[in-house]
Structure formats: structure tokens, C-alpha cells
Amino acid sequence: MKNVKKSLSINLNSFKILVFICFFSFSFNGKAQVNWTNDGNSYFKLEKNQLVTYILPNHDVKTVISKKQLTPAGKIEPIAVAHFVFSIDQQKVLLFTNTKKVWRLNTRGDYWVFNFKTNTLTQLGKSLPPSSLMFAKFSPDGTKIAYVSKNNLYSESYESGEIQALTTKGTGSLINATFDWAYEEEFSCRDGFRWSPDSTSIAYWQIDASEIKKFYMINNTDSIYSQLVPLEYPKVGEKPSACRVGVVSLSDNKTTWMNVPGDASQNYLVRMEFIPSTNKLLIQQLNRKQNKSTLYIADALKGTTNSIYSESDEAWVDLFTVGNSRAIDYTNNFSFLKKNNSILWASEKDGWRHVYQVSLEGKPEVLITKGEYDVIDLKHIDSKKGYVYYLASPNNATQKYLYRTKLNGKGKTELLSPESLKGSHDYSFSSNGSYAEHTFSNHYTPRTKEFISVANHKALTEEESIVANLKKIEEKPTTEFFTITTEDNIEMDGWMVKPTNFDPNKKYPVVFYVYSEPAGTTVKDIYNVSRNRNYKGNMAKDGYLYISLDNRGTPAPKGRAWRKSIYRKIGVININDQAMAAKEILKWDFVDAARVAVWGHSGGGSATLNLMFRYPEIYKTGISLAAVANQLTYDNIYQERYMGLPQENREDFIEGSPITYAKNLEGNLLYIHGTGDDNVHYQNAELLLNELIKHNKQFQFMPYPNRTHGIREGEGTTEHLTTLYTNFLKLHCPPGGR
Secondary structure (H helix, E strand, C coil): CCCCCCCCCCCCCCCCCCCCCCECCECCCCCECCEECCCCCEEEEEECCEEEEEECCCCEEEEEECCCCCCCCCCCCCCCEEEEEECCCCCEEEEEEEEEEECCEEEEEEEEEEECCCCEEEECCCCCCCCCEEEEEECCCCCEEEEEECCEEEEEECCCCCEEECCCCCCCCEEECCCCHHHHHHHCCCCCEEECCCCCEEEEEEEECCCCCEEEEEECCCCCCCEEEEEECCECCCCCCEEEEEEEECCCCCEEECCCCCCCCCEEEEEEEECCCCCEEEEEEEECCCCEEEEEEEECCCCCEEEEEEEECCCCCCCCCCCCCCCCCCCCCCEEECCCCEEEEEECCCCCCEEEEEECCCCCCEECCCCCCCEEEEEEEECCCCEEEEEECCCCCCCEEEEEEECCCCCCCEECCCCCCCCEEEEEECCCCCEEEEEEEECCEEEEEEEEECCCCEECCHHHCHHHHHHHHCCCCCEEEEEEECCCCCEEEEEEECCCCCCCCCCEEEEEECCCCCCCCCCCCCCCCCCCCCCCCCHHHHCCEEEEEECCCCCCCCCHHHHHCCCCCCCCHHHHHHHHHHHHHCCCCCEEEEEEEEEEECHHHHHHHHHHHHCCCCCCEEEEECCCCCHHHCEHHHHHHHHCCHHHHHHHHHHHCHHHHHHHCCCEEEEEEECCCCCCCCHHHHHHHHHHHHCCCCCEEEEECCCCCCCCCCCCHHHHHHHHHHHHHHHHCCCCCC
């Protein structure tokens, strides 16, 4: 149901805490984050099967680990490193290889340690199954490495190789130090344990999914007899997995459980971190409806807790995750400020997403960012100089720029991104804040990067300067951004691509691309924003007008009221906004109201169905992929966050579900779903098929055997899907001006 995720409360450390060291990570779109050294004056890269470092400001390159050093004894090829992390003293480095996917990302694999002093390469967990280790990390003192295997937590001594099982009862349903499907999908929680600052114990999450009902997917293609694929999946209205936090002592393997108030199966524990230089934990709890957030300080030795902060919202309290990087060891952390024993916190309590200082000692909170705009992302904290750097865009919700202000809340907001570069900026700051990798793109400028000096935002070399090379990089714009106001007085951002040989005296077919739910926006001023990945060929050259719009409820930086107006109204308010905007667009002289198509994937597939069923007078052709046809089939964390509990307001779930209106289908519908979709279950397809059949509604349906939510696996899948999509669109919504 979600292609992208955004959330709310902040995750960037302002000083070296535990293993505040460089690491290599992969994002969902395949772009790696910058891997800065501890001193902040250079960065690491994996190049040609070896690890190198680039020293700034001249980008002088130096080999750190050669191919030969990455080649295990008795082998002729170096290991293929996907991720690396150094010990605090930088004398050893953990290397992650032979990775395997767990749900969305490759978080399982093998780990090796390279020792710079002895020039040796040693594999960890040799007695455990291959490619079973997860989230390995050094203890702060560098003598041990902890990791997860088969839902149990282990510690291994580097010197002796002795493996210590810290938990032993992990199963498919009792999950230690990592998370179940729902926590990973909806809270981006993956890495489920933390070393204590003194290296004597480890705090970890334990998820008990034993009471979660299994949803069975069916594999009909890998053997003569069908195979059941079980998945612990808490549907909306079903109680969540029970969750608790424990601290295990390495001296005796005993776990002390933290006494966090509330029913463990009616609350979520979404953050947990040792407070630096203490034996205390900071834990964040969300209630089941996710409209109340509470911070607890827990004594790791005794298990006692006390509440220090809470906030609530009439809709939901967001989790704000920094950078959207989806790193493989990613989970939701805190941003500690050691100087005044506080954390940075994001809240919408004044109507806008702003950053606050929240004291761990009960002192009054401090509002840091101020004004009628949203903080989009936190990028860097400079505790010495007293600044916080963040992304925002007060004047254009489709773009983002770097700003800074004083940590004490008394400074002015300063724009740092070059005013001449209109579009979307992002930054990766070095550890000391002196340098940053700056990336920029807009709808006619491919993503480009430079390394800058933060003090003056100038490129380190003329050759890499974005400003100096902009004219060489820019392309002829083909995408136009616009705003449109509906009859309900709702102003929406949109983009459109007109046919290549556009003639204003002709009428053209229009194809709307929709998502529309709280998990993502489609109208962003970035390169390739208007590319239709499912269309074979060029839509503009073929004569289509291609449009996308962001309605209320999408996570655009337009304030709390915009984002949370959709509470309990998914499938209603977003659908009405899209239809009313389309209604205004159909008034344009060059739009052919007889040739109107709409398509979307996941939440966009749901929107496509709703638009086709509820506004058949507008939308004549629809292509829906991986759609939630009935909201009562989706997972509890996502659906209850935005819709409430069906035990209390079931009518809202029914009103927002496409299946409720299937009997109204009049146009041409292509419905596509993977039978192995663990996210939006194939069950949705069969429920909707039955409803359409009942009302004798004719349509085209394409199931993809064993394909998951992205419908990408399997030989020939992408070619087949894009051919199907394109042929159906051309047949029922012919291109070209008339």
C-alpha cells in the first residue's frame, strides 16, 4: 500500500556515541550514502573490489583494503562487500557479504573482520548457517561483535572466536533483536539491539508474534503440489504483536526486562537507545492508535521506568525518520545533545513540523525552528557552534533547500542552498561538519553532486561545481509544474507533460498518475519525476498529456492540517480531491474529456479503482496494480494509524474501500496483482473479482504468479507487464491530438 514512507521524531547523533563511525549503506533506490571518516576530512568508497578513501579537499585517493587483503585464504576472488563498519579505534572493520533479502532489503548475510594490525581476514559465526547473520556491530571497546542469527542474539569474541548465545528461544514467532514483518514495513525497524556504553550488556527488542494469525500465500509453480507460504500478518483490527525491551548481561546471559507501563500487545515500542555514558535507556512508546507518544527512561540494571515526556494528536503522532535512507542497519534512533542532557524532537503541535529540544531532566522544552513551514529533514547538528542544519521549503512544497538556525531557538533562519539552483537539494555532512556532499536536481537537471565547504557552500574544486557546470548539465524542460484550485477551494500542486508536437487547437487524451495516500507524494521537482516506468515508448511523442496531482493527506510540507485532514477518510477525501482537480483540468481547451485514463500502483492502485468506480463520468480507462481493494485486509499498524480501529468506526473503512463501489464500473479496467504479494495480499484481487463478477462488470485481469508487491521478479515479468500496460492504454485511450 505504500511505495514510500515518511514519519516524525529525530534521528541524528550530535557527538560520538558508542559506534559513531562511518558505514556503507544502500537506499531503496540503489544510491549509496556517503561514508565519512571519523575525522570528517575524507570519505570511503568501494571501488573495483577494494576499499579506498578520498582525502579532501583535493580528493586524493588512497587504498585502505586491497583486493588481495579482501581475498580469504585459499580463495582466488575477493569477497563482494556490501556494507562495512569500523571499530571505534579504526583498527578493525566489519565487512558484510553474500547478502540475502529479508522482506524488502538484504539484511542477512555473512560477516568478516579485517584487522589492520595483523593484516588478517576472519569470518564470523562459522558454526552458524551461511548467510544467516544480521546487523553485526563491534562493542564500544572493540573486543566483541554482536549479531543476530535465526532470531537469536549472539556475541562473539574477536580474539578467541568463542560464540556466546545471549538468547536461545528464538523462533519464527519469538523474535529477538530484530523485528517482524509489520514493525519493519511500517516503522522501518530492522536492527533490534544496542550495545551498552561500557560493553558489558546489550539492550534488545523481543517481538512475540505467537498470537498473530498466519496469512497463507500459495505457491503453485515451484512443485507439482502447491505449497503454503505462511506469514504472521496482523490485519487491521487484530491486536499487534507483543513487544518488550530487555537488557542481557554478557557475564551471566541473564535478561532484565524493562517495566514499560501498558499492555505489551496494545502498544508499540518504536525507539530504544542507551543514553550516552549511562546505564539508562530512553524508550519511546506509541499506543495502538498511534495518537499518543510517551518517552520513558529505564534503568537497565533494575528494569524500572519513569515517564519524562508525552504528546498526543487528534489524528496520529508521526515518527520522523531522518534521511529516508532505509539503510540496512536502520532503525529509529534519538538525537542526543550531551551539553544540556536533551534530545532533538520533531512535533506538529503548533500546526507545523518543527524541531524542539526536549530535556531528559524535566526542564521546559525549547522550540528551535519557527515559522509557518515544515522541517522536511534534519541533516546535521553542530553542537560546538550551536547550529542545526535541516531541509525545508517554505515557498514551494515540491522543492527542498538547506537551512540552518541556532540550537537555542534564538537565531534567525538562514537559507544556505544557492538561490540560483531552484529545485531539490540534499546533503550528507562530514563528521566534523566542515564538508558535505551536496546533491541537486530538478525536473530538467539530472541528479548531480559536488563536495562543498560548509562554511561558504562553495565546491571544493571548479571541476565539480554544480553552479559552474549547470548549463552543461541542464536539459530542455518537458515537464511543467502548475497549481489548480478545485470547486472546494482546495489548491493542489501538479505536473504535466504535454505531447511533443503540441497543438493548442487540438484535443489530447490525458493520463493521470495517482498515489494519493499518506505514505508518499508524486509531485516533486526532481529529475525523471514524470517518467512512466510501465509505458513502453515515449508518452509525449505518442501524443498523450501526462499529469499527476498531490491531494490533501499526502505528506507534502504544507502543515499538519493538510497532512492530517485525511484521518479516517482514506479513499474519500483523497479521491474527491483528485476527481475535483481532474474536473477542472477537463475544462482546458486542449483536453479530450472522452479520452481520460488513470493508473497507480499500491495505494495508487486503490485510488485508481476508487476513481474508476466513483467517478465514471470522468475516468474512462484505468490500470490498477497491487491495490488494496478492501481496507479491512491491510495491516494494523498502517491502517489503524490513519483510519482508527474498525471496532470503533468500521463504516469509515467500508466507505473508503474500492470494493464498496465496484458495482458502478462503467469504463475499461485492467487489474493487475502478484499472487505472492506479502504486503497487499492477492486476497484483495479475488475479493474484488467476486464483486465485479456479481454485478456482471467486464474487465481485464492479470495475475502474476509468485510475484511480490513490486511485480518485478521472474524472467520476462517487466517486459510482459509494460507491454500489457501499453497495449491496454493505447487500445482504450488512443493517443494523439484530434
